[in-house]
Amino acid sequence: xxxxxxxxxxxxxxxxxxxxxxxxxxxxxxxxxxxxxxxxxxxxxxxxxxxxxxxxxxxxxxxxxxxxxxxxxxxxxxxxxxxxxxxxxxxxxxxxxxxxxxxxxxxxxxxxxxxxxxxxxxxxxxxxxxxxxxxxxxxxxxxxxxxxxxxxxxxxxxxxxxxxxxxxxxxxxxxxxxxxxxxxxxxxxxxxxxxxxxxxxxxxxxxxxxxxxxxxxxxxxxxxxxxxxxxxxxxxxxxxxxxxxxxxxxxxxxxxxxxxxxxxxxxxxxxxxxxxxxxxxxxxxxxxxxxxxxxxxxxxxxxxxxxx
Amino acid sequence: xxxxxxxxxxxxxxxxxxxxxxxxxxxxxxxxxxxxxxxxxxxxxxxxxxxxxxxxxxxxxxxxxxxxxxxxxxxxxxxxxxxxxxxxxxxxxxxxxxxxxxxxxxxxxxxxxxxxxxxxxxxxxxxxxxxxxxxxxxxxxxxxxxxxxxxxxxxxxxxxxxxxxxxxxxxxxxxxxxxxxxxxxxxxxxxxxxxxxxxxxxxxxxxxxxxxxxxxxxxxxxxxxxxxxxxxxxxxxxxxxxxxxxxxxxxxxxxxxxxxxxxxxxxxxxxxxxxxxxxxxxxxxxxxxxxxxxxxxxxxxxxxxxxxxxxxxxxxxxxxxxxxxxxxxxxxxxxxxxxxxxxxxxxxxxxxxxxxxxxxxxxxxxxxxxxxxxxxxxxxxxxxxxxxxxxxxxxxxxxxxxxxxxxxxxxxxxxxxxxxxxxxxxxxxxxxxxxxxxxxxxxxxxxxxxxxxxxxxxxxxxxxxxxxxxx
Numbered sequence: 191x192x193x194x195x196x197x198x199x200x201x202x203x204x205x206x207x208x209x210x211x212x213x214x215x216x217x218x219x220x221x222x223x224x225x226x227x228x229x230x231x232x233x234x235x236x237x238x239x240x241x242x243x244x245x246x247x248x249x250x251x252x253x254x255x256x257x258x259x260x261x262x263x264x265x266x267x268x269x270x271x272x273x274x275x276x277x278x279x280x281x282x283x284x285x286x287x288x289x290x291x292x293x294x295x296x297x298x299x300x301x302x303x304x305x306x307x308x309x310x311x312x313x314x315x316x317x318x319x320x321x322x323x324x325x326x327x328x329x330x331x332x333x334x335x336x337x338x339x340x341x342x343x344x345x346x347x348x349x350x351x352x353x354x355x356x357x358x359x360x361x362x363x364x365x366x367x368x369x370x371x372x373x374x375x376x377x378x379x380x381x382x383x384x385x386x387x388x389x390x391x392x393x394x395x396x397x398x399x400x401x402x403x404x405x406x407x408x409x410x411x412x413x414x415x416x417x418x419x420x421x422x423x424x425x426x427x428x429x430x431x432x433x434x435x436x437x438x439x440x441x442x443x444x445x446x447x448x449x450x451x452x453x454x455x456x457x458x459x460x461x462x463x464x465x466x467x468x469x470x471x472x473x474x475x476x477x478x479x480x481x482x483x484x485x486x487x488x489x490x491x492x493x494x495x496x497x498x
Numbered sequence: 499x500x501x502x503x504x505x506x507x508x509x510x511x512x513x514x515x516x517x518x519x520x521x522x523x524x525x526x527x528x529x530x531x532x533x534x535x536x537x538x539x540x541x542x543x544x545x546x547x548x549x550x551x552x553x554x555x556x557x558x559x560x561x562x563x564x565x566x567x568x569x570x571x572x573x574x575x576x577x578x579x580x581x582x583x584x585x586x587x588x589x590x591x592x593x594x595x596x597x598x599x600x601x602x603x604x605x606x607x608x609x610x611x612x613x614x615x616x617x618x619x620x621x622x623x624x625x626x627x628x629x630x631x632x633x634x635x636x637x638x639x640x641x642x643x644x645x646x647x648x649x650x651x652x653x654x655x656x657x658x659x660x661x662x663x664x665x666x667x668x669x670x671x672x673x674x675x676x677x678x679x680x681x682x683x684x685x686x687x688x689x690x691x692x693x694x695x696x697x698x699x700x701x702x703x704x705x706x707x708x709x710x711x712x713x714x715x716x717x718x719x720x721x722x723x724x725x726x727x728x729x730x731x732x733x734x735x736x737x738x739x740x741x742x743x744x745x746x747x748x749x750x751x752x753x754x755x756x757x758x759x760x761x762x763x764x765x766x767x768x769x770x771x772x773x774x775x776x777x778x779x780x781x782x783x784x785x786x787x788x789x790x791x792x793x794x795x796x797x798x799x800x801x802x803x804x805x806x807x808x809x810x811x812x813x814x815x816x817x818x819x820x821x822x823x824x825x826x827x828x829x830x831x832x833x834x835x836x837x838x839x840x841x842x843x844x845x846x847x848x849x850x851x852x853x854x855x856x857x858x859x860x861x862x863x864x865x866x867x868x869x870x871x872x873x874x875x876x877x878x879x880x881x882x883x884x885x886x887x888x889x890x891x892x893x894x895x896x897x898x899x900x901x902x903x904x905x906x907x908x909x910x911x912x913x914x915x916x917x918x919x920x921x922x923x924x925x926x927x928x929x930x931x932x933x934x935x936x937x938x939x940x941x942x943x944x945x946x947x948x949x950x951x952x953x954x955x956x957x958x959x960x961x962x963x964x965x966x967x968x969x
Binding site: 249250251252253254274295296297298306309310319323324325326327329330331332333334335336337338339340342343345346347348362363364365366391393394423424425426427428429430431458460461462466467469470471472474475478479 | 642643645649653654656657666670672676677679680681682683684685686688689691692693696709711712732735736737738739740778779780781782784785786838839840841842867870871872905906907908909910911912913914918921922925926927929930931932933934936937938939940941943952953
């Protein structure tokens with residue numbers, strides 16, 4: 191069975207009922223979660239959150255955006271690109287996936303080192319928890335310490351405490367120059383690898399640098415390529431970074447769209463089991479936010495991967 | 499009570515268990531003037547083990563406590579009203595600095611600036627830099643999720659803490675780490691950061707250290723209207739430049755600083771100055787500097803000058819960081835405010851704040867993190883003057899309502915403490931406040947740590963009906 195609430199009131203009613211009847215719920219947003227691994231959640235009823243969609247507020251001058259949790263990564267990208275901004279997450283997975291699932295699973299991406307992770311990017315969250323309460327934490331401004339941090343609690347909680355309905359995030363201006371390169375060096379070339387590591391740690395650090403597996407390189411059409419590099423910044427910065435990169439090995443320019451193809455390969459799959467939330471403190475939190483234990487009940491020991 | 503004092507004295511030594519009224523006077527206030535609460539006693543453990551023993555003894559005695567670092571907080575968060583004050587300032591050991599992983603593990607009483615000083619030989623520093631950094635402690639920073647001017651680029655305390663060992667108020671010890679993608683878990687560390695001493699006591703804290711930038715360029719832009727300075731702030735950010743810091747000071751603040759020992763050479767006839775710092779790799783920095791200068795001039799800056807060397811840069815920064823202190827010359831007390839508004843609203847908000855100040859006949863000194871929209875409208879006043887105090891209070895309330903009405907928040911970095919409790923109900927609906935109480939209950943179900951702070955207690959529903967909730 192699938193339940194599809196149209197608003198937070200209906201979602202609260204579903205939460206109350208599920209608690210009263212101890213009906214386990216499987217949270218689904220955009221449904222991009224790979225079909226083969228959804229068995230990790232034990233539930234015969236799906237809670238479809240896809241109607242919580244759309245950008246609620248976007249003020250380019252504030253570099254902040256608030257959107258329904260089912261809003262897709264592509265929609266956010268399109269809206270922000272029009273103002274030369276972006277959501278800094280650029281997360282692993284298909285861009286048809288939702289913002290809510292990205293935060294619920296704390297999914298990062300290749301730019302996380304330079305631009306931040308979901309816990310750094312989220313500035314506010316609204317959710318319905320397992321008691322049926324509609325709560326929000328944080329707000330729509332970039333700096334906020336009012337109250338205990340429900341935002342950080344919800345990020346990475348994998349839908350086990352409630353359903354995120356709305357998220358506020360900080361955006362970034364897109365760099366003036368944004369260029370991508372394939373980098374070639376012999377596998378096992380220790381000197382090249384340590385030069386790459388030094389570049390990543392240094393002041394000319396790339397936006398992203400990913401060592402490719404043979405399979406991923408082939409899938410992207412770069413057999414033999416060792417790494418994908420993305421350089422961003424102003425003209426002089428990128429020129430210096432490019433020169434440093436060329437010290438590592440042979441390079442070839444490539445189209446920046448390579449990154450969405452690479453992210454869609456989901457090269458860093460996440461997995462969760464009930465053991466993830468089994469320590470005493472986490473169990474107390476679970477009990478306080480989902481007393482009937484009905485939200486995204488993960489099987490012990492079996493992994494659920496990816497995001498929905 | 500004498501029994502508890504005896505027990506605690508056995509743990510920490512009589513010298514560090516204070517019970518006399520005269521001794522306790524020093525611990526009756528934090529850095530927010532005008533609020534005093536006398537603790538029942540003050541206990542200051544000297545080691546992590548003593549700290550654990552003290553917390554366990556307090557739990558056994560059923561005695562609530564308030565953790566305190568250096569007492570530099572600005573929200574009345576460290577006031578202990580007839581309960582035990584747990585001073586952590588003696589725990590000042592830097593346990594390890596690992597230049598390879600760029601991390602440090604420290605005790606909670608380590609002073610913020612002392613950590614950066616210790617990391618200097620490795621070319622590293624601890625990035626969050628509250629203005630009180632020469633006195634405030636890492637433990638206090640953790641509790642408050644402290645910010646500072648350079649948080650614009652580098653992020654607040656949350657973004658720099660990697661792990662903490664915490665004694666829960668019942669004496670249980672837990673290790674909190676930032677969850678990684680490979681091992682999903684609730685972000686208990688993220689929840690603990692900024693919990694204002696209500697979730698327990700961190701006895702060791704692992705933080706990220708940041709490489710010192712290759713180059714730093716500090717500029718002072720001089721404006722004849724505060725509105726122009728606010729517009730320049732928005733324009734710099736909108737242009738895609740991310741300065742390390744972008745601070746605004748108004749005429750009242752400039753004059754206070756320039757007539758103090760912290761005189762920094764700010765133009766005393768300016769309506770406002772912007773202190774803009776860009777840093778990073780040498781390559782590309784000049785382009786950012788040129789862009790900042792061009793934008794400031796286009797927005798009406800009379801002059802933009804650059805610090806010629808580290809000494810001049812230090813002087814420009816000292817004026818900013820000691821501005822609150824300089825305001826101390828203007829009146830016996832200072833009402834310190836902390837709110838955040840959407841950056842694009844800065845200019846109209848500043849104009850409306852000025853109108854509020856005029857109407858209540860109070861003098862507002864603005865000195866704030868403009869790049870984040872994090873306002874600090876401070877009002878020097880005499881708390882002994884009832885009429886003036888009432889006017890200051892009325893003006894501050896109006897300013898907070900104004901910030902809330904434009905979608906802002908009641909505190910960006912100082913915390914709620916006791917000072918801002920009343921505003922929490924304006925910010926959050928009842929169910930949200932109750933959810934916050936439940937989060938606290940996971941850490942401290944009996945509400946022993948810093949009782950009565952952050953969330954008004956009448957907003958917390960009883961949840962004990964949930965069977966097995968304590969297990």
